[in-house]
Amino acid sequence: MPTIARELAELAALIADPGRALILSRLMDGRAQTASELAQVAGVTPQTASWHLAKLARQALLKAERRGPRRLYRLATPLVAQMLEGMMTVAATGPQAARPPARIDAQMRRARTCYDHLAGELGVAVTDAMCQHGHLVLDHESGELTAAGTAFLSGLGVDLRPAARHRRLLCRPCLDWSERRPHLAGRAGAAIADLALQRDWIRRRPQGRSVEITDAGLTAFRTLFGARI
Amino acid sequence: MPTIARELAELAALIADPGRALILSRLMDGRAQTASELAQVAGVTPQTASWHLAKLARQALLKAERRGPRRLYRLATPLVAQMLEGMMTVAATGPQAARPPARIDAQMRRARTCYDHLAGELGVAVTDAMCQHGHLVLDHESGELTAAGTAFLSGLGVDLRPAARHRRLLCRPCLDWSERRPHLAGRAGAAIADLALQRDWIRRRPQGRSVEITDAGLTAFRTLFGARI
DNA sequence: TGAACAGTTCGATCATGATCGAAGCGTCGC
DNA sequence: GCGACGCTTCGATCATGATCGAACTGTTCA
Structure with a gap:
């Protein structure tokens, strides 16, 4: 020890x-x-x-x-990112008293990437919407993409087949430190973030890791995903 | 930021x-x-x-x-334990050069608890055995207990029903820092560790978090689980 | 109430490591 | 090649925080 x-x-x-x-x-x-x-x-x-x-x-x-x-x-490695995210979760939950939510940067809280997937209000909203529509089952320790969810993502042009042998184990919940609720991570989460960047739904800001949600993105996340964002 | x-x-x-x-x-x-x-x-x-x-x-x-x-x-909170485990994983993977495996305490490497579940050689062996017997599907980011796995654990007296509403999402892979492979965590992992303690398959050592595998435990893990330990 | 013991607070000391100016090294473009 | 630029190494300075002895607080038990 x-x-x-x-x-x-x-x-x-x-x-x-x-x-x-x-x-x-x-x-x-x-x-x-x-x-x-x-x-x-x-x-x-x-x-x-x-x-x-x-x-x-x-x-x-x-x-x-x-x-x-x-x-x-x-x-x-991605492991380092995962570790840091875990630490931030604890850091943000920290001493209950000393946490006026305003201390967290507004842009970061709104939308950011967490290594390879979406986080912040956007990440949580997309995750929640997918759960509500039966595309995803997620709890605080594990997650599963349903058959409907796989079909839904396929319809958007997201190809998750290479991992078919993994039996749909593409989801990992990642506790969002700013929202304090889990959002979707893992291969499925990364695929959605890639899609959003490719279609210009979100744009990386020049500095920081927060992202800007474009008008097209706002529409897409609302209509395609049903996200309340 | x-x-x-x-x-x-x-x-x-x-x-x-x-x-x-x-x-x-x-x-x-x-x-x-x-x-x-x-x-x-x-x-x-x-x-x-x-x-x-x-x-x-x-x-x-x-x-x-x-x-x-x-x-x-x-x-x-359990979140703190999870964070520390994540840090240890990175710390143990650390500077490739400076890591003669012997530096990790032998008892810790053999068997220990990781907050509420089994880790070390024992944890990985049990996890591997359950995967091989089709009780569990696990990759590096997600896990699922199969119907057979649920039945298997029920047969051992492990009752996971309270979480039935969670749709079998009881598994979480936890990267073992000493073995550098995932072992089973989450509610299912905790239940197995509880079982092992109750049946005196493992005993907590007075100091440290390593555990001793009893003779009965060795037999049980080998015959009941099919673990190579 | 008072003795015994677990734990905490206070104060002085000391070591570790972050910082920047100055100088050195590599790589590229002309 | 030679100059320019990005980055790194070196050395001296300075601040932060870990440590322990001594004294204090609070709880239990007689």
């Missing part, structure tokens, strides 16, 4: 710096960013950011790749 | 101290411990432990309750 606890502490120490937390939070949309951009996000000089990034990469939380003279950083 | 990142950093800082990490790790079996015991676990004096415990309780990671002159501490 001592060993895993020590490694746990080391990992936590890595996230415990405000600058590094900002960097990790920024990278949670799964995209890669340059060191300069991340320095700006963290609010520190490039050298300090470089020091942070090296530390995060050395401990395998980040992965670096060169693109010309620039260096791009991204989360090392 | 800045706000949630700051809270993320604060939360991480709470776990980043080796002593507090040891305390949290110790409490991950879901049971409550006295302040003195936790001081010993953390390897610090009672005053220091008290300071740590107060800090953890103030930030709602722990819950304290009086039992006579003693004060018992436990994890505030």
